[in-house]
Amino acid sequence: MTIRRIAEEQRLSGAVMGGGIIWLAGQVADDPTLDAEGQTADILAQIDALLAEAGTDKRALMSVTIVLADIRDAPAMNRAWDAWLDAGAKPARMTIEAALVDPRWKVEITGVALAP
Template sequence: MTIRRIAEEARLSGAVVGGGLVWLAGQVADDATADAEGQTADILRQIDALLAEAGTDKRALMSVTVVLADIRDAPAMNRAWDAWLDPGHKPARMTIEAPLVDPAWKVEITGVALAPR
């Protein structure tokens, strides 16, 4: 089996392609000063780029987990999500509240997509 790692950093890869799937690492905003809606939009842009590099796109997302530092940010996160989402290709999604590594981060998103054949 071939495994391809995308956007490798010191401790992780931004995405890993293998076994017919694209596994996304938890993505956080490049601009931690943005509000939850802005951070979400930034993260979704990063997800688009990682999926494109893997040879696929958001329509292939099967499952997404959204972590909010404060669950009260759910409406703001959902505004960015709804603007980005392809309504004909909604993934399964879970949203939870949990502390994030950097207190400035309001949102972290991970997911799994089908890889191109």
């Protein structure tokens, strides 16, 4: 089996492809000073870029997990999510509250997609 790593960093890859599946690492905002809606939009743009590099797009997402540092940010996160979502290709989704590594991060998103 061939494994392809995309956007490799010191400790992780932004995405890993193998066996017809793409796993996305937890994505956080490049600008942690943004509010939850802005951080979500930033992260979704990163996901778009990773999936494009993998040869696909958000319609291939099968499952998404969204972690909020404060569950009260769910309405703001959902505004960015709803603006980005392809209504004809909604992935399964889970949203949870948990502490994030950097206290400035409000949102982290990971997912699994089908490879092209």
